[in-house]
Amino acid sequence: MRYDTLVIGAGFSGLAAGIRAAMFGRRVLVLERHYLWGGLNSFYKRGGRLFDTGLHALTNCGQRGPKGTPLGRLLRQLRIPFDTLELLPQRVSEIVLGERRVRFSNDPVQWTSAIAELFPNDADRFTTLHAELAAADLDRVGAPDRSARKLLTERLGDGPLVDFLLMPTAYYSSAREGDLDWDQFVMLYQAIFCEGMAQPRGGIRPLLKLFVDRLIEVGGELRRKAPVVRILVERDRACGVELEDGQIIAADHVLSSAGWPATMALAGPAWSVQHVDTRDRTRITVLETISVLDTPCERIAGPRPLDCSTVFFADTERFAFKTPEDLVDPHHGVISIPQNFGTPSDWVGHEPILRVTLFAHPDKWHQLPSAEYTQNKRAASDAALALTARLYSDPRPHEVFRDVFTPRTITKYTGHTGGAIYGGPRKWRDGTTPIENLVLIGADQGMSGIVGAGLSGIAMANRHVLGARREIPS
Amino acid sequence: MTRDEIVIAIKDIIQQIAPDEDLSSLDKGVRLRDQIELDSMDFLDIVMELRKLYGVQVPEADYKELATLEGCANYLESHLADKELHCASNA
Numbered sequence: 217m218r219y220d221t222l223v224i225g226a227g228f229s230g231l232a233a234g235i236r237a238a239m240f241g242r243r244v245l246v247l248e249r250h251y252l253w254g255g256l257n258s259f260y261k262r263g264g265r266l267f268d269t270g271l272h273a274l275t276n277c278g279q280r281g282p283k284g285t286p287l288g289r290l291l292r293q294l295r296i297p298f299d300t301l302e303l304l305p306q307r308v309s310e311i312v313l314g315e316r317r318v319r320f321s322n323d324p325v326q327w328t329s330a331i332a333e334l335f336p337n338d339a340d341r342f343t344t345l346h347a348e349l350a351a352a353d354l355d356r357v358g359a360p361d362r363s364a365r366k367l368l369t370e371r372l373g374d375g376p377l378v379d380f381l382l383m384p385t386a387y388y389s390s391a392r393e394g395d396l397d398w399d400q401f402v403m404l405y406q407a408i409f410c411e412g413m414a415q416p417r418g419g420i421r422p423l424l425k426l427f428v429d430r431l432i433e434v435g436g437e438l439r440r441k442a443p444v445v446r447i448l449v450e451r452d453r454a455c456g457v458e459l460e461d462g463q464i465i466a467a468d469h470v471l472s473s474a475g476w477p478a479t480m481a482l483a484g485p486a487w488s489v490q491h492v493d494t495r496d497r498t499r500i501t502v503l504e505t506i507s508v509l510d511t512p513c514e515r516i517a518g519p520r521p522l523d524c525s526t527v528f529f530a531d532t533e534r535f536a537f538k539t540p541e542d543l544v545d546p547h548h549g550v551i552s553i554p555q556n557f558g559t560p561s562d563w564v565g566h567e568p569i570l571r572v573t574l575f576a577h578p579d580k581w582h583q584l585p586s587a588e589y590t591q592n593k594r595a596a597s598d599a600a601l602a603l604t605a606r607l608y609s610d611p612r613p614h615e616v617f618r619d620v621f622t623p624r625t626i627t628k629y630t631g632h633t634g635g636a637i638y639g640g641p642r643k644w645r646d647g648t649t650p651i652e653n654l655v656l657i658g659a660d661q662g663m664s665g666i667v668g669a670g671l672s673g674i675a676m677a678n679r680h681v682l683g684a685r686r687e688i689p690s
Numbered sequence: 691m692t693r694d695e696i697v698i699a700i701k702d703i704i705q706q707i708a709p710d711e712d713l714s715s716l717d718k719g720v721r722l723r724d725q726i727e728l729d730s731m732d733f734l735d736i737v738m739e740l741r742k743l744y745g746v747q748v749p750e751a752d753y754k755e756l757a758t759l760e761g762c763a764n765y766l767e768s769h770l771a772d773k774e775l776h777c778a779s780n781a
Contacts, residue, residue, distance in 0.1 A: 240738055284727055293731055297709060355730075674731075684734050 218466045220455055221681050223673075224444050225227035225473035225631075227255020228666050229658035231427040233471050233673030235294050237681045238436035245465065246436060250441035250629050254424050255473065255658075256637055257666055258629070262619045265567070267506055268420040269621065270637075272528055272552040272571070274511045275388070276409035276667050277303050277322075277414035280571070285411055286354070286403075287407050290670045296426050304558025306525035311380050312607060314533045319382055319524075322412030324350065335377045335508075339634065352402045360645075364401035365394070379535035384408055384528040387550055389664045392641055393499060394537040400664075407667070413526065415557035423666075442633045443631070447472070447482045447654060454483075454654035469681050471673075473658035476640055477633040483651055491650055495642055498634030500537045501623040502549075503576040505597035508617040509568040512560070513553045518609020522570070523593045527551035529607060540577045543584075543592055546599040549574040551607075570611050573599040578634035581623040593620045647676040655680045697774045700762045701709040703739045709742050715718045720761040740766075 221237045225228040226248035238244040252258055257270030276287035291298050311318045318334055320327040328346050332339035343668055345368075364385070364536050368378045385404035386396050396404075416423040431438060446458040456466040472479040477496050479489045513522035530537070531547040538545075552571040555563045574596065583593060597620045601612050622634025632639075639659030648654045663672045678684040691699065701713050702727070711726045722728050737753065740746045746769045748756065755765040 240742055284729070289729065289731060292708060295706065295709075458752065506746070572703075584736070678734065 219243045219317075220467065220470045221245075221471065222247060222458070222465060222467040223471045223473070223657075224447075224479075225249075225255055225658070226428075226438055226440070227473055227630075227658065228257060228427065228669035229673035230255070230471070230473045231424075231431055231673070232290070232294060232670040233473075233657050233677040233681075234436045235427065235431050235434055236674050236677035237469075238431065238434040239295075242681060244431075245467075245601065246431065246435040246438045247442045247444055247465075248438065248440045249631055251441045253428055253438065253440065254420060256632070257420055257669075258628070259419070259421050259424075263617055264312065265508065265617065267569075267619060268423070268554075269504070271415075271423075271558070271666060272550060273306060273413035273415055274301075274303065274666055275413055276307045276402070276407050276411040277305070286667050287411070290667055290674065292295075293674045294427070294430055294670070296430055300426055302585040304417055304562050306413045306415075307556050307558075308524055309413065309526040310524045310528075312386055312527060312529040312531075313376055313379055313383065313535060314531070316376060316380075320409065324410050324415075327409050331377070331380070334380075335375075338372055338375070338377050339345045339501055341372055342377065346409075346446075349402055349405050352406070354399075354403055354406070358479070360399075360643075361399065362398035364396050364398045365371035368401075372586075376534060379530070381405065383530055383535045383537075386535075387528055387548075389638060389668075395448070395541060396533065400589065401463060403668075407665070408548040414494050415525075415554055417558070417562065419554060427670075444474075444482060446484070447479070447651075449483050449487070449651055449654075452650070453652040456603075457482075464635075469653050471655045471657050471676060471681070473656075473669075473673075475632045475636055475658070476642065476644065476656065476660040478631055478655070479649070479656060479660075480532075481633075487650065496640045497638035498578045498632075498640055501576050501578045501626065502573045502637055503544050503581075503593075503596050503600075503620065503622050504571055504573045505600045505618060505620045507572075507601065507611060507615045509611055509614040510616050511614045512555055512568045512571055513611065514556065514641035516603070516609045516611055516614055520608045522551075522553060522594055522604070522608045522611070523556060524551070525553060527607070529603075531603065531607075537575070540575055542577065543580050544574045544576045544596045544599065546574060546603055549562075549600065549603075551604060558677050567616075570604070572597075572604055574600050576623050578623055578636070581635070582627065584624075589622075589624070592624055596620070596622075616623065647680060653680075691773055691775050693767060696766050696770055697759050697764045698760060699744075699770075699775050700736070700766075701738055701741070704728070706734075706739070707735045716759060718763075721757045722759065723757075728753045743776065744770060746770065 220242040221244045223234045223246040234246040423651045444462040448456045454470040550573045626635035643662040657676045661672045
């Protein structure tokens, strides 16, 4: 059995790469270890209910519409009509830093005036910066590894305003600690504050279905429950894979979304020893607690209504995020309330859901003995809900069901080393590896989020499978 | 294909790539990207569709010839003279 292109992983990067290659006549097989597709952005059934993982919101979806935005470009490349996403815009979201709070929606004017109100002395400098960021051309990538914190501090001074800009962008993209790469910051700033956030109607499943259906429509194949155990390499060139059941599949190109350490490990210990080192240790991973409630969040009585679509919080004076020393860091995280996207009529017949994500230690969860695992999961999710109660209102009396996933769960279902959700700190922007025709796609190639993952798969398929060596001159 | 058919073929490909664009009033002599939202990735798709549908290989050095519909007709005339027009949407 021979394919032009094998794709490891049916997440958004793998599906997008597979669609592109198949669209132009390549024989494509996408291999997924799990029995469901989606990778980091997937869904599962527990207690008779379906839950989404990953996706809190789709960024890049606001006022500007699809034209010229990364989301628009992604959909165009895959020929998926924008309207089929049925996006429900966020109502309002909040950034909480200690005692300070800023609210924003999909209206950039409202965002800039909210910042100006909270930081009157910095209003002019911020307005100038916002205009520059909004107009920045994302195709013009500058020098790598420029610290966003450093550049923002030069522009705005060293104060909490810098933290307000860094926190949401870092939470949605960063594999570094308390900082991110400047280009990545600009991309995320536009994605969140200029273009805005939305939730596809019905959550992750219909969105994934669009991608999977498109793959099949253009002639690609998808095989689930097919874990790759080895990437076959001959004379430094990838020539296929071996599956868990012993089957060998030959191919001219192998595109891997498994992440750098896992991909090298699949190629064999010699590659792994030579090319993976301590720099590739995953730093960012999460624990998420999902509560099903008997009352919509915004109607729960308490000091502040839980009326936000998304909350980015740091329960500290300044934002100085680091890898948690403990199992979880109860001071930094994200609250997501799907029903606060769109209007209440969009959610008729749906049980209210509250999701709280805390940053977690990559290794400690993996090392926990089974006996302590369940109990620690419970304790961490209790802490997440206690914090929610302190910041807003207490959801606990209204809880009818709870499920929690940890870095260990993420590793089990995605194969990403250490439960990495944004890849490792090192990025391979051109996708090439020391092995010819083995190409990296997804978070370790350099882009994150659903839109970033999709664009990563597209760009790498265009370049390495379809032979589009460079972008077209104007 | 005649020159007019080449223009139809190109417009049909663009409509596939950018279904939300109105192509009815395109000026043949004006750069496509000045009239509709067409970025470099979309442009690449026009070239790849030409290869898929008509077997025409446009070398990178010649991409600039395809900037306008008029340019497309000039450049592709000899390449597509013996090819039949068929629509990307049916391919």
